[in-house]
Amino acid sequence: MNALATDAVSPPRTxxxxxxxGVVGRALLALLSTGAARDIRLVGAANSKRQHAQPDGLTPVDVVQRLAAHRDGRDNAALLAALDDSGASCKVVVDATACAKEAGRHAEWLAAGYHVVTANKALAGGQLSGWRAxxxxxxxxxxxxxxxxxxxxLPxxxxxxxxxxxxxxxLTLEGVFSGSLSWLFNQYDGSRPFSELLLDARRLGFTEPDPRSDLSGEDVARKLLIIARNAGFALGSDEVEIESLVPxxxxxxxxxxxLDRVKALDAPLHARHEAARAKGKVLRYLARLNQRGRARVGLVEVDASHPASRLSGTDNQFALTTTRYHATPLVIQGPGAGPEITAQALLGDVLSL
Ligand SMILES: NC(=O)c1ccc[n+]([C@@H]2O[C@H](COP(=O)([O-])OP(=O)(O)OC[C@H]3O[C@@H](n4cnc5c(N)ncnc54)[C@H](OP(=O)(O)O)[C@@H]3O)[C@@H](O)[C@H]2O)c1
Structure with missing residues (x-):
């Protein structure tokens, strides 16, 4: 039986x-149908064009189909009203979009008493003023x-x-924060053109449909900003030096x-690879923050003893040097992308409210 159906009579706690x-939202809908989410009532859902709100609960597995059939245009006020009308004591907006406009409303929703759980980095990893709000x-x-x-x-x-x-x-932070760039440079040994690997990564769903979103380094920079700000560095978005791999x-x-002209990436990256190889090193796309708050994301030559040189697949790696993890850093490593684990992180945040 669906978790919602059991709880639809009395007001839910959440x-x-x-x-x-999209990919993450659908994975979350699947998790909301499991016993782990039995205490959560989904009262509304939206894509970019349509929405459906029902204070006594939607059945998560039907949501995508209902949105396709529904005529209601987008209006966040109706979704917030469904949260209010549900009678729940804990009301949550879950943002599984990449939409900057929706992210721009996170602070407003929080101020109005709604919890916000998000995979959308646009506000927290955007302008410092947004972070402060x-x-x-x-x-x-x-x-x-x-x-x-x-x-x-990853925690x-x-x-x-x-x-x-x-x-x-x-004190300092270093790592590989992008699953697609991790995969690309873990694979790239100069034997195949970089553009071929990039097209493979795109086919496998490791990159965005437009791989420039990954290659530009902007997404990595947003993650660096979020970590740095959470660590107390008041870093502006213009203070991260970003090396884009897009010519x-x-x-x-x-x-x-x-995509037609993607081979233009090959010669410059091959030259970088050969220069690194001559020194016994490999290329990795690293994010780095030093003790003075200097932040950079870009391609770095690392030697074989560097932890990033031993990554595999689409793994992410975060090496945190702190006042107490000083001699060697605290390293958090593992799959850093994928709809199911991202949706689980969203569910975990909702459940811990
Ligand atoms: N995929 C991953 O592995 C992963 C991992 C970590 C974090 N994330 C983050 O998770 C978020 C979602 O990623 P995704 O891969 O699921 O993207 P996606 O497949 O492109 O889905 C995005 C969804 O957002 C909807 N949308 C856009 N603007 C909207 C608006 N104003 N109101 C309501 N819905 C809106 C889209 O609607 P339409 O269907 O109408 O286009 C689509 O359903 C992004 O911020 C991404 O960076 C993703």
């Missing part, structure tokens, strides 16, 4: 609305669940907060043109 029914709004009591914004399900932000509560401070001539063309 009611949620879901924004985004989030801090001010969550100080009023509602909780910002951001586990899914960094490392998918990066929770570990950092725990260390901070104990008085431990982040300048291909930055403003449409996706199809980029």
């Amino acid at each position: 009611a949620a609305v879901l924004l985004g029914t 989030l801090q001010a709004a969550s100080a009023r009591g509602a909780v910002y669940g951001d586990a899914a914004t960094v490392g998918a399900g 990066v932000l929770s570990t950092l907060r725990r260390l901070r509560r104990c008085g431990d401070s982040l 300048e001539a291909l930055r403003d063309v449409d996706t199809a043109t980029f």
